[in-house]
Amino acid sequence: xxxPELIRRDFPILQQKVNGKPLIYFDNAATSQKxxxxxxxxxxxxxxxxxxxxxxxxxxxxxxxxxxxxTRQAVAQMINAPAKEQIIFxxxxxxxxxxxxxxxxxxxxxxxxxxxxxxxxxxxxxxxWQMLCLEKxxxxxxxxxxDAGELLMEEYRQMLSTRTKLVAVMHVSNALGTVNPxxxxxxxxxxQGAKVLIDGAQAVPHYLVDVQALDVDFYAFSAHKxxxxxxxxxxxxxxxxxxxxxxxxGGGEMIKEVRFNGTTYNDIPYKFEAGxxxxxxxxxxxxxxxxMQGIGQQAIAQHEQxxxxxxxxxxxxxxxxxxxxxxxxxxxxxxxxxxxxxxxxVGMLLDAKGIAVRTGNHCAMPLMERLGIPGTVRAxxxxxxxxxxxxxxxxxxxxxxxILL
Ligand code: PMP
Numbered sequence: 203x204x205x206p207e208l209i210r211r212d213f214p215i216l217q218q219k220v221n222g223k224p225l226i227y228f229d230n231a232a233t234s235q236k237x238x239x240x241x242x243x244x245x246x247x248x249x250x251x252x253x254x255x256x257x258x259x260x261x262x263x264x265x266x267x268x269x270x271x272x273t274r275q276a277v278a279q280m281i282n283a284p285a286k287e288q289i290i291f292x293x294x295x296x297x298x299x300x301x302x303x304x305x306x307x308x309x310x311x312x313x314x315x316x317x318x319x320x321x322x323x324x325x326x327x328x329x330x331w332q333m334l335c336l337e338k339x340x341x342x343x344x345x346x347x348x349d350a351g352e353l354l355m356e357e358y359r360q361m362l363s364t365r366t367k368l369v370a371v372m373h374v375s376n377a378l379g380t381v382n383p384x385x386x387x388x389x390x391x392x393x394q395g396a397k398v399l400i401d402g403a404q405a406v407p408h409y410l411v412d413v414q415a416l417d418v419d420f421y422a423f424s425a426h427k428x429x430x431x432x433x434x435x436x437x438x439x440x441x442x443x444x445x446x447x448x449x450x451x452g453g454g455e456m457i458k459e460v461r462f463n464g465t466t467y468n469d470i471p472y473k474f475e476a477g478x479x480x481x482x483x484x485x486x487x488x489x490x491x492x493x494m495q496g497i498g499q500q501a502i503a504q505h506e507q508x509x510x511x512x513x514x515x516x517x518x519x520x521x522x523x524x525x526x527x528x529x530x531x532x533x534x535x536x537x538x539x540x541x542x543x544x545x546x547x548v549g550m551l552l553d554a555k556g557i558a559v560r561t562g563n564h565c566a567m568p569l570m571e572r573l574g575i576p577g578t579v580r581a582x583x584x585x586x587x588x589x590x591x592x593x594x595x596x597x598x599x600x601x602x603x604x605i606l607l
Contacts (some may be wrong), residue, residue: 431487537578
């Protein structure tokens with residue numbers, strides 16, 4: 203069993219008071235806090251090895267390049283990618299998905315081809331496909347959900363056909379916590395010859411993900427939701443697909459040779475990493491991976507699962523409470539409403555007590571429309587959260603309900 207009280211000591215930001223109360227940070231699905239190890243790695247990079255990567259022959263350039271590539275190796279190992287060249291560094295999940303839409307999409311998806319997404323997607327996994335469909339006259343199909351927030355798999359089977367070229371769905375819902383049956387989704391898509399992109403932004407922080415076991419074609423996620431720095435993300439892709447895809451952006455690093463009568467492109471992954479990358483944050487990301495692996499990803503998952511169950515039990519008797527998202531398989535995301543009360547009012551009363559939750563549509567407007575609600579209050583848990591924090595949260599939520607109802 204991990205000890206969250208000990209873990210909390212690694213997170214300087216958690217030691218502060220907000221509105222005179224100890225900070226309770228329950229907005230982890232938006233971004234997690236960073237341990238001292240990651241903050242130190244960032245400072246260490248700038249104080250000891252800052253240089254541009256892959257270009258210089260001098261000491262610092264080699265040191266920075268080595269640290270940069272070590273992160274690629276660590277990411278590959280973490281998600282069980284066959285080779286580190288299949289790990290592309292981006293700014294985040296959003297850029298990873300846009301890269302696939304702009305490069306794979308523009309070149310391998312055409313008029314009349316179909317792309318399947320789901321009702322519960324984050325805007326990042328909706329808008330790039332809408333843009334592509336507009337440009338290519340392809341057809342965007344939306345897989346519906348039930349009232350618990352689960353994908354309707356029978357409908358999925360019926361939507362799939364040889365016209366389906368791509369399926370793009372989330373692994374774990376940021377708004378509801380639903381864990382989707384991605385293995386099955388991928389297997390069924392492959393039977394029809396379609397490729398699959400999984401938005402793993404909310405999965406990698408909580409679960410061990412194995413891209414080879416999943417047999418997934420593209421997998422996207424962000425460092426900042428898994429105790430790592432902002433501005434750094436990952437796209438994993440199958441080698442043959444990445445090699446067949448043209449570059450996403452042109453510039454330095456992504457070329458082999460530039461001539462005015464033609465340019466040859468670099469190999470993967472560099473073909474997709476034009477310009478000076480976010481070196482410092484990539485280097486610091488290795489510390490975040492080491493941190494999670496040091497605690498144990500299974501232990502983190504178990505702790506968060508316990509917190510979710512504890513939180514569900516703790517708030518179930520709050521007057522007017524309605525849980526939003528009651529899938530059988532759920533990650534540590536607790537979305538709810540107090541009937542008749544605007545989520546923002548609940549969020550503001552909790553903030554006055556030092557409790558940070560998210561309110562609103564969680565970048566999932568079509569999902570909120572489907573559920574017929576303006577948004578939810580969302581508490582999402584991480585490795586450093588405790589049952590004592592949930593006790594305070596439940597008490598303050600009850601007080602808020604008394605005031606607002
Ligand atoms: N997909 C999901 C499921 C998310 O939760 C988020 C972040 N809220 C994103 C995509 C976008 O991630 P980023 O902002 O790091 O690009």
